[in-house]
Amino acid sequence: MSSSFNPAFTTSDILACQFSSWYKDFAPVSIRSTIIPLSAEFLAYLDEDGVFVPAGSEGVTEEDHLLDGKDDSDSDEDEGETRRYSFPELDAQIRAVVAQYGGVFPKLNFTSPKDAAWVLPPSSPLKCTSPADVYLLLKSSDFIPHDLHAPSVFEGCIDASSPTAPGYQLELVLRKWYSVDRSREFRCFVRDNALIGICQRDTNFYDYMLERETRDKILSTATKFWTEEVKKRWKGGENYVFDILFTRDLSRAHVVDINPYAPRTDTLFFSYEELEELHVRSQSSPDSTTIPELRTITSHGEVASAPANQHNMVPMEALSLGADQGAWADAIQEAVRNQKADDDG
Structure with missing residues (x-):
């Protein structure tokens, strides 16, 4: 599917942007990561209603139901209808990666559960140190379902219904966790x-982004990085969106993610119509040295009135209890960690 502002895209274009497709080539200029294929049973777990962790993921002996709407008054018959999950091999793989990296940030083929940051302590949001942390983030996110099934992954592709369309395998990506300065994250089109x-x-x-020297440095480094590192490594099509993280001195960058040039990708401070105007301008340029347009927030008045992902930051249950984000996250973590003691008692 395309519009007057977007090129048509295929299933191959989409798959080129899944993490496992590009990471091997970009590993030298990206964040250390480990990719783990996921089973059909784990897909069923992610599809299951409710937020809970499987047995064994935090040393527990029973499945922990945290936000699935059940309480002690539920009948035994209702309890018996709930499928039990356990992933000892996956748990072991996650623990090994956590031990190697010191902490991880999870995502699936395309999507990260950044909207579920509320589920872990706010002192280190999105940092996972156990399989249970990983599962809680994935189960609490409204973004993750996009990656679970081919129809949503390939929505809008002009060949999505073709019998020769490539297959799709769900994957877990564990990235080495860093405390990132968000001001150094940029999206490039x-x-x-x-x-x-x-x-x-x-x-x-x-305010430092108002300085001409800073803006020139961002443009210069991003353009050089794209020319010398991204363009030579990229094996997808000619239309894509990539995210980078600058070093503190803005002299170098690392690739964080690569996304399709498609309506599903947030254009942030641009619209696709505006990007099309920039595209036309670049095509009409007499040389290939067109300087990309840089957009940042230039005053406090431009700051968004609500934080990103506000709809999924704190569940209604927490608000009804008068709990703040940190208290609710602590309560969830405490419930998971105390389950084994409850069972043994």
Whole structure:
């Protein structure tokens, strides 16, 4: 599917942007990561209603139901209808990666559960140190279901119904966790193999971005990084969106993610119509040195009135109890960690 502002895209274009497709080539300029294929049973677990962790993921002996709407008054018959899950091999793999990296941030083929940051302690949001942390993030996210089934992954592809369309395998990606300065995260837009736009990813105002020297440095480093590192490694089509994290001095960058140039990808401070105008301008340029447009928040008045992912930051149950984000996260973690003691008692 395409519009006057978007090129048509295929299933191959989408699959080129899944993590396992590009990470091997980009590993030298990306964040250390481990990819684990997921079973059909784990897919069934993610599809199951409710937020709970499987047996064994935090040293527990029974499945923990945290937000699935059940309480002690539920009948034995209702309890018997709930499927029990346990993934000892996956648990062991996650624990090994956590031991290697010191902490991980999980995602699936395309999507990360960043909207579920509330489920872990706010002192280190999204940092997972156990299989249970990983599962809680995945189960609490409204974004993750996008990656679970081919129809949603390939929605809008012009060949989605073709019998020769490639298959799809669900994967878990565990990335080494860092405490990231959000002001150094930027999104870059490439159309017809030309870098046309760059914008900050965070929706907060940073006064240092008003400095001409800083803006020139961002443009220079991003353009050089794309030319020397991204373009030569990328094996997908000529239209894509990639996210980068600058070093503190803005002299170098690392690839964080690569996304399809398609309506499913958030254009942040651009619209696809505006990107099309930049694309036309780049195509009409007499040379190939067109400078991409950089957009950042330029005043406090431009700061978004609500934080990103507000709809999924804290569940209604927490609000009804008068709990803040940290208290609710602590309560969830305590419930998981105390389950084994409850069972043994």
